[in-house]
Each structure stands twice: as C-alpha cells, then as structure tokens.
Amino acid sequence: MRKARIKPAVKESPLFWPVKLAENGRCLRVLDESLIPRKLRYIEVRSLPEAVRVIKQMKTRAFGQFLVVLNTFLLVLANAKTRSPQALLSKIRTAAGRLNHSRPTFPFAEVTAIVVAWAQAAAAQKADVAASVSKNIDGYLQGIRGRRLQRVQKIAEVLRDGDSVLTHCNVSGELAMAAAICRQQGKDLHFFATETRPYMQGAKLTCWELQRMGAQVTLIADNAVGSLMADGLVNKVVVGSDRSCANGDFANKIGTYQIAVLAEEFGIPFYVLTQPSHKIKTGDDIPIEIRKAKELLVFSGKKIVSGPVGGFYPGFDVVPHRLITEAIAIDVR
C-alpha cells in the first residue's frame, strides 16, 4: 500500500465506494444500485463472467463499474490455480479483453491496459505476478480514494451558504458527502435532483443519498429544468462525468448536455466533476452507447406504449467544454 487509508470527514455514502473485496480476495461485494432506495444489498461476485454480468446489467454504474473492473483482476489472481508468471499474465490479458468489451463509452481499456502492463513487467522479471499486480491495484485504488475525498472537499468549497444546487443522475457519493460537510460548516443548502429517466438514478440514488446525509432535496422531472431556471430557483449546477477529454469536453448521462445549454442561457454556473483522460482529444472521439429501446419502453415491468412504437435511448451525451464554468478535477492515474 503506497498511501495510508484516508478517512472521510463525514460518514461515507454507500455509493462513494460501492465495491468491497471480501473472503481474502475471492469475492467482490458489489452494491446492487438497482435495488436502492428499497433495499441496501450487495451482490457477491466470484468470477470473471459474473463481473461482466453485473456491469452489463447496470447493477452498478460509472465509478462502481470502474471498481468492479479493477477488483476483478484481484479475483482472477486469487482464484488462479497456477503461480506461473506467463500463465497469470495470460489470465490477466483474458480478463482485460472480456472487461473491455463489457460496455462501450467507458474507459475500461485504459485502466485494464495499466494492469496488463504491471503483469507484463512482473512476468518479465520472473517476479510473483499475483503479489505484484495485487499490490499495485491496491495502491492505485487507495490513491483514487484519497483524491476523491479531496474532490469532496473541493465541492464543499464551491458550495456557498444559501445555494440552490441542481444535479443530474448521480455522482457516486461525492455530492452527498460534500453536502454533509457543508452542513457541519453551517451552510444552508437546497438540492434539486432530476429524475434521470429511464433509470431514475436521480430519484432513486441521488435523492436517497442526499436525504440520508441530512440534506434537503427536491425531485423534479427532467423536463422541469428550464422552468426551474427561468423562475430563479437554482443558482448552481453540479454534475459528474463518465468520461472527460483533453480539451475539457466530457460525456455524462443523457440529459447533461441540455442542462448545460440551459444553464448557459440563464448564466447559471455549471460545475462538472472530472477525471481527465489525455488519451481522448475531444468529445467527438467519445463513442456513445445506444441502449436497448426496451429499457425506455418498459417501466416498472409494464410497457408504457402500445403498438409499433420505437424507442431511442442514447445512454450518454457530450458536453462541449465551452459550456463548463469550472471542472472540479482529479487525475485517476
């Protein structure tokens, strides 16, 4: 471990670090975000196919998927019946390939390439591949943890007494923990969360974690953003990013782009939490995942349309950097 574990200044939201390693690295406990707010339950993942499945089924999202990807290598190493450096390198490569293809739009290939490089270096030195890669992953994750906690502090600094903050989708614990810090500091804040159709992450996750942290939160439909802004009911926007580019463009959950356009129309400061990648030059280089129409056309088990009606559900959209007031950035590498 390269860094000491950093404790948060406030209690941790379950969404801040939704994947835990258990049973000496033989099991991942992945928070089933699809059950929140009804239940707080963890899915046990014990193999590479199971890991790919929780990613594909969106049981965990964004940062949680990133944690699944990294921790899956620990699972693969713990389950390996060989200590042969070449055999382990081969297993790491196979896992990287499977994980890379589990979902587009996500920067899995960037992070899996790093793990493969660690394995290659250890194998080339005839070192203990499992021990070396495990130590590197653990150090890497602790570094991210520390930087994310720093970002929570930065968000808390951006938020001022009396602010009314609009957010979209879910930023995996950070905004809720920043809200708790602000509360300790005596700042009075109000949050508006968009529903974020079709998965309702705003309603299910963001409202849940904000109220759990003691924040005041009000849900709005995705179509009420313009009205809210026109009526002067929000004075800041804070959103996350699934992928960010060298030029400052970023991709995030569908709907983020139109919120950015509306914020500009009303002169409302627009903040984004980023983890910049210099491998992607601009937003044009980000592939957008088009998800199945069924995810839009069926709600709560019921079809909401009848007859031959199509559905178009791009999972993400791209916000050009010109619409961003300030990127609150961390470097994940």
Add this chain to the structure above:
Amino acid sequence: MRKARIKPAVKESPLFWPVKLAENGRCLRVLDESLIPRKLRYIEVRSLPEAVRVIKQMKTRAFGQFLVVLNTFLLVLANAKTRSPQALLSKIRTAAGRLNHSRPTFPFAEVTAIVVAWAQAAAAQKADVAASVSKNIDGYLQGIRGRRLQRVQKIAEVLRDGDSVLTHCNVSGELAMAAAICRQQGKDLHFFATETRPYMQGAKLTCWELQRMGAQVTLIADNAVGSLMADGLVNKVVVGSDRSCANGDFANKIGTYQIAVLAEEFGIPFYVLTQPSHKIKTGDDIPIEIRKAKELLVFSGKKIVSGPVGGFYPGFDVVPHRLITEAIAIDVR
C-alpha cells in the same frame, strides 16, 4: 346549428374530440385518457360535481377539459327541473363558478363567461334559456370543430416530405390526423415523441395515436432532446398550447419551454398550435398551476423515492414569443 358539420379528410383520432353528448344531453361520455394506451374507455358524467371531478383528476386534459366545461352546461340544462329563465340563469352561474375553480392555468373563466352572457341575454328577453343556450353552445362547438379541422390541414402543409418532427405532450389528435393527411399525400415523415413525465402523455397518448394513424413514431426520454438535436435527428418541432397571449407568448405542458430554448440553440423551426386570447397580455399574466408532489413521487403505484424527499411539479411553463418560428393559430371564439 350555425355551421354544417365538417367531416375530416382522414379518420378521426379519439383524442381529437374526446367528449360526446349522449342520452339526449343527460350524459357526457368523456374519453378516459388515463387508461390509454391500455384501454379505450369512456367515463359517463351526469352531474356538475362529476364533471368537476374528471377535470381535477385529469381524466381528460386541455381540449378535452374545455369540451367538458362547455358540455356540462348542456348537462345542467337537461337535468334542470325548472324552465324559469331566472332559475336557469342561476344554475348556469353556479356551474360557471364551480367549473372556473376546478383548475387554475386554464381559460375556463373566459368561456364560461360567454355561456353566462348567453343565458343572461335569453333571460332578459324572457326567452327559452335552455333552448337558446343549448343552440349557442352547439353552434360554438361546431365552429371550433371546423376551425380545428382547418388547423389540421395547416399542420399538414407545414410538414414536408422527409421531415423528422419532435413533439411534446399531446396535441389532441391534430398532429396525428395531419400525419395521416401527409401519408395520403405521399410524404415520408418520422416523429419523435418525448415521454412527458410525470403523466407520460407523450408515451401513452401521442405514440398511441400517431401509430394508430399509420405514422412512424419513436419515443425518447425528456432528457434526450438536446442530444437528438445536436445529432441532427430532428428538423422541426410542433407543440400545442394550453393558453396563449396577445403578444404571442404561450403556456403549455412543463418541458415545452426548454425544448423551445434548445430548438433556438440549434436553429430548428419551432411551431406551436395556438388559440390566441386577447384577454391575456403576456406570459407573465398566466398563473402556473403547481401540482401535488405525489404525482411526481409515485409512479405506477410505487413510490420512487425513500425518506424525506420533496417533489416540485409545475404543471406548465411559459414560452416567450421570441422562441416561436410560427404560430399555427385558430380563434376559438
């Protein structure tokens, strides 16, 4: 009857004229739009309180509510046990008061004032109030019917071969019937309908009636409008209006405003179907109905949030006239 009944050029969508008078004026058959697309069922309304209830419960919306208001006077007159001009005038006034207060944002007071004026004129002349008011209402409605059918033709003229048209909420049959006319004319069109949370009028009503009329329609989430426009997937927007002003501003279902802002950002022509009122000067004079949070927080019978989470649901928003490319107008008076 002042005008001959005009037949539409294509089959009529049930949403075009969702209220029918039955049983010699003793019953209104009101299309239960809350059951569409699952069932095509009419609610029988036999009294003023029942009429107020279908309005408050949003069993019918917009134009349907307008039809309920007018036809309720026929119901009141048919059920009256007196022929006394003053007693009937009193009943008309009572009904007008109850209907006016059934919902804000709607121009019920304007239309009920016209009916009261007819009743007053008949009572002053000691004429048959019931016969006179009934004849006037029937003529008035036939006039509206003719002008709405003309508007359907105007919409069909605006739509060109190859157009991809975005719409929001539901425009009560007119767009679907215009789509059918375009189809007869050999125009190839595509429609995108927003879901229109929380009532899902886009998914439930617009998709249903467009596909029923043979149009190609694709559902999107309310948050995908910006992305769709940025990707060049729509080249026209057509929306309805619940209330329009002398200066061209109009109020429509929440979400219309942000679509108008986005259309302007992308230079996409924005059309609105209006029935201008010269009694309202500007959009600032339109009261916006804030509906109950529960309507947002409970979906399909299930609460979508947990804990102390508020909900903010303005039913409508106001689009300033500068964002309108062309108002396709009729005069309802």
